[in-house]
Amino acid sequence: MKTKIIFAPMEGVTGYIYRNAHKKFYGGINRYCSPFIPARAEGALPPKYTKDILPENNQDLEMLPQLLTKDPSQFIHSAKLIHEKYGYSQVDLNLGCPSSTVVSRGRGAGMLDDIDALDRFFDEVFKADGLPLISIKTRIGISFVSEAEDLLKVYNRYPLAEVAVHPRLKDEGYMGNVHLDVFDMFYNDCKHPLIYNGDIRTVSDFENISKKYPDLKGIMIGRGLLADPALAEKICGINDNTDELQKLETFLSYVYDSYFEVFKSEKNSLFKLKELWANLSTRFADDKYKKSLSQIKKSKNIAEYRAACTMFFNI
Ligand SMILES: Cc1cc2nc3c(=O)[nH]c(=O)nc-3n(C[C@H](O)[C@H](O)[C@H](O)COP(=O)(O)O)c2cc1C
Numbered sequence: 207m208k209t210k211i212i213f214a215p216m217e218g219v220t221g222y223i224y225r226n227a228h229k230k231f232y233g234g235i236n237r238y239c240s241p242f243i244p245a246r247a248e249g250a251l252p253p254k255y256t257k258d259i260l261p262e263n264n265q266d267l268e269m270l271p272q273l274l275t276k277d278p279s280q281f282i283h284s285a286k287l288i289h290e291k292y293g294y295s296q297v298d299l300n301l302g303c304p305s306s307t308v309v310s311r312g313r314g315a316g317m318l319d320d321i322d323a324l325d326r327f328f329d330e331v332f333k334a335d336g337l338p339l340i341s342i343k344t345r346i347g348i349s350f351v352s353e354a355e356d357l358l359k360v361y362n363r364y365p366l367a368e369v370a371v372h373p374r375l376k377d378e379g380y381m382g383n384v385h386l387d388v389f390d391m392f393y394n395d396c397k398h399p400l401i402y403n404g405d406i407r408t409v410s411d412f413e414n415i416s417k418k419y420p421d422l423k424g425i426m427i428g429r430g431l432l433a434d435p436a437l438a439e440k441i442c443g444i445n446d447n448t449d450e451l452q453k454l455e456t457f458l459s460y461v462y463d464s465y466f467e468v469f470k471s472e473k474n475s476l477f478k479l480k481e482l483w484a485n486l487s488t489r490f491a492d493d494k495y496k497k498s499l500s501q502i503k504k505s506k507n508i509a510e511y512r513a514a515c516t517m518f519f520n521i
Contacts, residue, residue, distance in 0.1 A: 210236035211237075212239065215240055215300075217303075222257065236268060242303060247283050258271075259294070296368075302315050304379050318348055346385060371392050373404055401422065405430075454519075480503060498514055
């Protein structure tokens, strides 16, 4: 099986503007995912989120929309809407978001706290007619790795199209080592096509996971791709003969212009770019980059930002 490379959903970052820019400049991604969309039990999806899944904003790329809810009727209504109105054949459920505002309302990773309620959620969802394929993106528990076994039993009871696993607990946020021993259990016992997600930052990280788990349907990468938008190209051996930093500079400039075109606000567009730089800068730890990276971070307007970028890219 050829393992797919999937760009992880990242709320506030991998919306349609960034997604399309990435696709325009970089190859290697088989699928992009929408950041979570809060589901609704009736009517349309919130307008801000509708934009993200409109087919015209996702041309020429595979995109998997993701819903956030603990309420089966909200999930059913929203999944059907996404399927019927926007034409998506699969919808994902977020079972991993660890943020306190999400978890305190029993959503995202909060749904892993009550296995019986999770079981009832799927029971109700899978009784509904007319749904698209349903997949999940999950963590392995709330506080203890021992929780993972019961979660997997629930997942195995339902006809899920795919299970993407980020092998960390909700309490671990995004820090510490991933629990590959728990992922082993999913690899051996999960009945559904399986996707690995977590801490892939280099080509060799990708190769190690592909070798250890040769039958994965996909490997999903989040922060590693923000830090190095060319990571999937490097994994696939795609080389378009352009200088890597030159291409990054042109890409970032295009991303800024794309945000500006939609936001019509220098401040908001710059904020988005600084978020990207927070990830990009993790790859440029050498002292020689320190000054320009700090100026990018401190820049108050587009002129200051551009001057700092010019300094960075001319080192
Ligand atoms: C800023 C941020 C936003 C995220 N938003 C989402 C989201 O909307 N849906 C989701 O399933 N996961 C979300 N995640 C989790 C990522 O998809 C991914 O599981 C996590 O970053 C681990 O993978 P990585 O080590 O490759 O980054 C988010 C993570 C971050 C850091």
